Amino acid sequence: MKKFALFAYNGETMCFVHVLLTAIEMNDRNYDVKIIMEGSATRLIKELADPNAQFANLYQKVKESDLIDCVCKACSNKMGSLNAAMEQELPICDELQGHPSMSRYIEDGYEIITF
Numbered sequence: 001m002k003k004f005a006l007f008a009y010n011g012e013t014m015c016f017v018h019v020l021l022t023a024i025e026m027n028d029r030n031y032d033v034k035i036i037m038e039g040s041a042t043r044l045i046k047e048l049a050d051p052n053a054q055f056a057n058l059y060q061k062v063k064e065s066d067l068i069d070c071v072c073k074a075c076s077n078k079m080g081s082l083n084a085a086m087e088q089e090l091p092i093c094d095e096l097q098g099h100p101s102m103s104r105y106i107e108d109g110y111e112i113i114t115f
Contacts, residue, residue: 003032005069005105007114011040011079013047013055019115020058023067034069034110035062036093036100041115042076046084063088074098 004026008019019035026033037045048059062068073094076082085092093100102112 001030001032002026003108003110005034005036005102005110005112007036007038007100007102007112008041009039010115011043013044015115016041016044016048017055017058020055020062022113023062024058024065027065027067032110033067034105035067036070036072036105037068037076037090038072038100039075040079042072042081042085043079045071045076045081045088045090049084049088063090070100072099 006019006023008016010016023033023035047053048056050056068090070093071085071090073082073092076085076092095101095104105112
């Protein structure tokens with residue numbers, strides 16, 4: 001099985017939509033795909049949780065499919081979205097000085113794609 005870890009750093013909504021679309025497509029094709037939210041992308045956790053937000057439906061689909069594997073604790077705290085991530089019961093990672101470890105995904109056989 002092909003395995004991909006999609007590291008989303010960019011907080012621009014239109015860029016993050018491509019992460020969501022890519023994850024959904026890969027999941028539909030039975031790839032093992034995980035989204036890791038880092039950097040300013042973590043600010044979108046609050047925004048896209050609003051059912052009236054543009055692209056909220058894609059965000060909801062990704063969450064329902066358990067494709068969000070990790071939210072950066074340090075970045076979500078800095079962007080003011082850590083509480084929202086915890087309220088949404090998203091997994092929080094901080095094993096690399098407050099950030100997710102990319103090496104962990106590589107060691108588990110994932111190809112890394114950054115957005």
